[in-house]
């Protein structure tokens with residue numbers, strides 16, 4: 001890959017934010033983090049889509065099946081699975 005650092009940095013940012021999605025939906029973020037989150041969302045179609053799908057997933061809480069996951073966009077599914085396997089770090 002002769003990749004651009006910028007894209008890589010953006011992607012990393014998205015991953016971090018997606019990890020915050022559940023807290024965001026639970027209204028558990030501090031104002032500070034929430035503001036950063038929403039600012040990023042405004043400029044990032046990928047994260048907007050992820051949030052929309054996450055709302056759907058959250059609505060299915062408790063009855064999320066492998067089939068539901070399979071119906072998600074690949075982008076969201078990737079992030080979702082990444083979130084699920086990442087252990088708590090604090």
Ligand SMILES: [Zn+2]
Pocket residue numbers: 013014017040044046047
């Ligand atoms: Zn993003």
